[in-house]
Amino acid sequence: MELGKSEITALSRFFRDESKLLLSSKGKLKQWLEQNFDLYHNGKGFVFDAASKEQLRSEIELSYPRLNMRAGLPSEQDRIAISQYINNEKLADIKPSDHHVLVKSHNTPLIIAGDTFHLPQGTSLRLAVDDIDFSQFASIIIVENLDVFDVWHKINLQHSIPSSLIVYRGHEHATAKGLKLLLATLPNNIAVIMFADLDPKGLEIALTTERVIGVLAPSIDDINKLLLAYSQSAVFLRQHSSVTYIAQRQNIAWQGVLECVLQHKLAVMQQVFVALNMPLICYK
Incomplete structure (x- = not known):
């Protein structure tokens, strides 16, 4: 001992x-x-x-x-x-992930310590938060699941999104201190968008993560017409505390998405959006 x-x-x-x-x-x-x-x-x-x-x-x-x-x-x-x-x-108090994040970029190269990196599709970089030059980005997009983060280039965005830093959220207990540090040091003019599962927990994550002003999700029509068959009812039932939390939220930018999730008891994972090449809208 x-x-x-x-x-x-x-x-x-x-x-x-x-x-x-x-x-x-x-x-x-x-x-x-x-x-x-x-x-x-x-x-x-x-x-x-x-x-x-x-x-x-x-x-x-x-x-x-x-x-x-x-x-x-x-x-x-x-x-x-x-x-x-x-x-x-x-x-040690400081764990390896506490000051680092896993990132890739959208519509812009990464500039790190004065060097420009054009990352091949499917690749990412693990960076110290202090080494990131935020001046090149209009927004930060946080991705909940690692396998979806890895194939960000396959995401079907219905409308063009300006130059963005794509960040993996990290596991629940890791949420990631590195990500929290990034959000705490982020300039005020940079928007933060959450891309999470379409379920109560995913919406709760969006509502409780610092600086988030919007979410990436399918259109209401696509949710109603195409996604009901992909919902995992057992997952929805396990998320009763998240259901209670989001049901109390009103007048948010993605209110229609929230109401769809509650009405149809939806729990559709991000991987489905990739598999179906589902167009995604930024609600903010």
Whole structure:
């Protein structure tokens, strides 16, 4: 068993406070201390005097020779930096995807550090948010699903869309910190459009993602005439919390799309739009 981030934080807080002689601990930290040191837990914690407390700190630092137990792990460091302190780089605050996004461009090349990139169809770049030159884009289009993002060149846009940065949204729990950072640093004159599944969850994503002012979706006629047969009713039923959320939204740019989803209990995935070469409209 090795110390995790919360255990290191608890120990460093204890060692920094010279007046504190009771180390309250439970769970993993209690188990680790009992396994590695001859300590007695009195039900509330481990009791020390000044000398035994200092001895414990010294003994822990023998096991973690690069880690100052008073200082603990530095915050806001990536895995490369944390590896200088401890043999578990995954304790770093900054994960590999936190400052990066997966992108491609629409109707414009990508300019990165002064170099121009014309990406072949079906390819994308993983970029640090700080390296993106937003001045070349009129809009950002966020794509929910990776396989649809990969074939963006096959998307059938009914009307021309100006130069845009196409960004993969990331998995739910990744939503992606990199994407959140991008949206937080985006100039105000750049529109943000969501391209998600045509289901309650997809519409909730559009409504709850920062800066989104519109969605890409089929026309109301196409939804009513062509897409009902492709709906996954079981998926719709599982999204009851999203149904409740979007049902309370009124007077939004894609109100007609929302009402179609609720009326027909629709859950149509983005992949269907690609397979049918379905024309998409930007509602904003």
